[in-house]
Amino acid sequence: MIGFLHPWLLAGLVAAGIPVVLHLLERQQPPTIVFPAVRYLIAATEAHQRRLKLQNWLLLLLRTLLIALLVFAAAGPTARFGGVSGHAPSALVLILDNSASSGAVVNGTPRLAALQAAARQVLHRATPDDALWLITADRTPRRGDPTALGAMVDGVTPSPRRLDLGQALATAGEVLAPETRPGEIVVATDLQATAVTPADPRVPVLVVRPGEPPPRNVGIADIATGTQPWSFDGGRVVVSLTGDSGPPVPVTVRLGDRPGRQALGLAGGSATVALTGAPGGWWPITAELDPDELKADDRRVGAVRIAPVARARWDAAERYVAAAADVLEANRRLARGDEVTVGKLGAGISIVEPPEDPAELGAVNRALERRAVGWTYGALVTGSETTDSGPGLARQRVLKRYVLEPAASGRTGVVARVNRSPWIVRGAGVVVLGSRLDPAWTDLPVSAGFMPFMDFLLNRVARGEVAVIEAAPGDETPLPDRVTEVRRSADRWVVEGGAAFRPAEPGLYFLLSGSDTVGALAVNVDPRESRLAPLPDEQVRKLWRARVTGPDEAAGEVFAAGARGDLRGPILWAGLLIGLAEMGLASAWRRET
């Protein structure tokens, strides 16, 4: 199959009709000359007429063919044929998988080194006429010549990020879509099964994967700290392990800089460690495994808030709220006091429900305005809706709610939404609920999640705290509205509440609102990176319609996707020969006649 680098130039084939058009134009109404000796002309031409016609048609054919070949050559034809040492100018995207798993060491060498070597061989085959891009774990396509991309490849190190290979192929396909040159994607990867997702890049894909099996690996998948805040008595940390099954491995968990406490755990299972109490405040929690062949997942961070439980006052007439508060009190997650007023607007921190009687709504709104909460009740909305899931609140059905209308100052402090419309908001120490905590308004009071929700609402939302947010390096993470600054050790990022934050490195980031720490962002390697088992080659071939090869064969396989030879040279030579033949025949025949 012949391909073209500049197929739009084939429109020039219209020019191949020029000799025919000129021929026809020339034939149009030549001047008439009265000539008595026409009989001699007829006699002279009779013998040559057939040959002359043949000659004319042959010359016309040669001229048309010459123009067609020139246009054809200009369009940059390429074709696939055997024995081609070079390749036609191509567009190639090299995906170098330097995700966290590429840091795994095999036979004393990081797996990434083998992938880099394969990438360099691929680039070595490239020519200045090729269009080249490099995509690494950050999924940003970088264009360059073979030398520049070679330098980039040399500088690549294992990234803490995960690389979804399906998405990377889609990105590469988008990069190649506008290209007219033959496209090809080379993926140098450890081909771990968790990274392979479906893709249809519509260009040939060559997968270069290491031949050696991956090393055995166990990593930390999650740190669960239970309900927060912790009391001064401390709490329990459940560390989930993932990876290849094997003997139990020791897990060390430490609170801040305190000495760690160890427990044994199995891959696919968990290890639970009880940590003793500590003074109030935000504490980092670190879980670590003994180093193995992949170190990126041997350490994971989290955060815990240690503080006394909220002291609240609630109305015993409110059946569901009172029942939940009693249970929380019995479990030492709540105490009676004046710190938080539940149900109506109090003097201090308050959790306000809309009044049962709509007639009281005006008074409530005026009170909210006086407290400069920034939100008031609007119209009543009835009908079945569902909450958007978020921290501390699973999806719940809402039957009736008031629209929460923001003041002119803005619409910050949204805690939960229904159909993207604010449902629980917080401002000036007041939490405003869009619905009453009653089954006639929402299913929440009769759901299993009601107790944790009340704990979350009383101990954290009412006090202005936000959840500990989990993220992976490089992920775009939306920050709560109240957050104005992100801090990690000595690094500080001033952020705008509600905007997204993209943490580059693993670690614990504290979220600040003014000078108050209101939450934490735990950034850890995606646990899917811990499972190093590769997808079988056959499945990869089927999934991406790709060719799979080892690093040593990569140089020979690349561009063979294309193995397309540039046909411009032969075509131009053919054109030259045809041109010479036309000149020779035309002059010879002219001499003859």
Place this chain on the structure above:
Amino acid sequence: MNRVESPAGRARLDLLDPMEVARLGGLELVAEGVVEGFLAGLHRSPRRGFSVEFAEHRMYQPGDDLRYVDWKILGRNDRLYVKQYEEETNLRAVVVADVSRSMAWTGDPELRLPKLAYAQRLIAALTLVLQRQRDATGLIAFDDAVRATLPPRARLTHWRRLLETLGALEAGQGTAAEPALRRVIDQLRRRGLVVFVSDLLFDRELALKALRFLHHRGHQVIVLHVMDPGEVALQGPAEARFEDPETRAAVVLRPKDWAGAYRETVEGVIAAWRLACRRHGIAYHAVRTDTPFGTVLRHVAASRPA
């Protein structure tokens, strides 16, 4: 104009360019001027020339034309004698003139006479030479039919009438030579001279048949093949449609591409006519319209039966 003068110092119109000569005046004036020059150039009796009657032998002298050597006497006596011819005062001659449409053509009106105009002047001069020999001259003009007939007479007034008839001739339609040549038989009851002036653009075999017939009747036949130089060498624009004025037959071609083949064809036609005429004892002369009239007259004068 280059002037060619007679020994007496007068211009030799017979050797001048026909176009220039034609500009001097009418048929009569041109004919008289040409014939005067022609006769002055002969250096011999005007009463010797086209006759076919043998007179006597005399000893060969250096300078004599070898054509007149009597080879039989040389074979018998080993002596060189030349034959001398006596003019015949009552020779009857008929000029058969082609006035078909093709004869009205000239390749360059600025430089060359149309074939018909050239033929008219040539015939006028030729008949004047015959009249000076007191020969009777007649005229038959034809295109696709016989257009004019003038029986042979020897009087000067007849020659003037012949000029009037000749001058009144205009190019007609197609060409049908055979009826005109057969008409000659009616006019020449005994042996005579037939001069056939035409561009020969018709069926050669048919015309040859009639010419042969005349020859067999004992007539001396001379064919003057009048051609414009433009008919000999093909010229024209890059591509043109060439149309026959008589038959309307046409052909579209590039003159440059076909000049060579055309020239070969014309040369072949001339050669074929010459060969066919020679075979049948007919004198043939290809005459281009840029040939001085005197040259043609000399060729005609030199013509002898085979």
